[in-house]
Amino acid sequence: MSEWMRHTLNRFAQPVTSADPELLQVFNAQAAARGYTLSAGQQRVIQAMAERLVDRHKGKVRGLYIHGAVGRGKSWLLDGFYQALAEPGKRRLHFHDFFARLHQGMFRHRENADALAVTLDELLGDCRVLCFDEFHVHDIGDAMLLKRLFSALFERHILVVLTSNYAPAQLLPNPLYHERFLPVIELIGERMQVLELDGDTDFRSLPANHAHQRFTRGHYLYPGTCEQRERLNVPLPSPCTLHVNRRPLRALACEPGQVMFAFDDLCQQPTAVIDYLVLARDHPRWIIDGLDDLNECSLAAQQRFVNLVDVLYDQDIEVLVIGRKPLAESLDGGLADLMRTRSRLGQLQQVG
Structure with missing residues (x-):
């Protein structure tokens, strides 16, 4: 991120009465560098980000909830906002990661009278601006905890900016x-500005974006013949056991810089987001072998695959997925979140 952009967002921490159009100019320049023009929806989000910073300086902390279809630039805007913000107490977290660690911490501090507060102190410290990417809720147990979580964040006067497909x-x-879950929805409406990021362009599909990501340099390969595997340097199976978060996990191969898993071992077994995050930290290239038709899998397995792709995309991991069918025939299923998975895997180079 340029010094100009940092300087611009610094100015939004100063006492001004309205958002300066210079922030929009900076994002326009960033978009132009990637070969596209900001949509009207993206411009509205940038304006809202600037206004939230202005209000925060005045002591009026109101969050920002950005939602919209996949590929509309939500994560890109959030990343640009976070990277440019000259605020030592800022955090940018994938919601999967944060919530998994929140559960772990509350279990660890379960004997404490306020396990949530102690865990938030550990996870966030002196955080004043918190950016969440890919916010969504599937489990009623998580939903009940969310009311307490958001209430605690707002009580701490933390500016929460998040993105969601919903x-x-x-x-x-x-x-x-x-x-x-309605009390959580009402709380979000009361304490956050809710803004839809709309538009007709799927920015992820633009070629200029591929040069900026390792993930999009990956491949989707089917049906996975020996010749195809050799061409893409897929290692021969050499099964081993990895120990992830104190649990064994079978891998088909593990070499310096890359790891190969069978789809069933990753998604048909009780793995979790926190496991994928640990593995992504140690292995910059992944091979996932044996994807078939998700529609034939349980909803739990579908959700694990959605979560796995989310983590690999967010951590910018180069990935090779080996399927038994073309990609379009492999991603049917009953989960709404699969639309995001289709969008992300659709950016891979297809070989078949």
């Missing part, structure tokens, strides 16, 4: 649980 009212759509 409007607040669309979170936890299961009719068996949705009514119990």
Whole structure:
């Protein structure tokens, strides 16, 4: 991020009465460098980000909830905002990661009268601006904790800026649980500006974006013949056991810089986001072998695969997925979140 952009966002921490158009100019320049023009929706989000910083300086902390379809630039805007913000107490977290660590910490401090507060002290410290990417809710247990979490963040006067594929009212759509989640939706509406990022362009599909990501240099390979594997330097299976978060996990091969897993070992077994994060830290290239039709898998396995792709994309891991069918025939399933997975895997180079 340029010094000019840092200087611009520094100015938004000063006492001004309205958002300066220079921030929009900076993002326009960043977009132009990638070969595209900001959409009207992206411009509205940038304006809202600037206004939230202005209000924060005045002591009026109100969060920003950005939602919209996949590929509209939500994560790119959030990253640009975070990178440019001259605020020592800032954190940018993938929501999967944060929530997994929150659960672990609260279990560890379960004997404490306020395990949530102690855990937040550990995870966030003196955080004043918190950026969450890919916020969504699937589990009613998580949903009940979210009310306490958001209340605690707002009580600490933390500016929360988050992205989601879903409007607040669309979170936890299961009719068996949705009514119990309404207090969280109401709290978000009261304490955050909710803004839809719309538009017709899928910015992830633009060629200029591929040069900036390792993930998009990866491949989707089917049906995985010996000749195809040799061409892409897929190692021969040499099964081994990795120990991840004190649990054994079978790998098909593990070499310096890369790891290969069978789809079933990663997604048909009770693995978790925190496991993928640990593995992503140690292995910059992944091979996932044996993807078939997700529609034939349980919803739990589908959700693990969605979570896995989210982590690999967010951590910018080069990935090779070996399927038994073309990609378009492999990603059917009952989860709404699979639309994000289709978008992300659709950026891989397809070989078949």
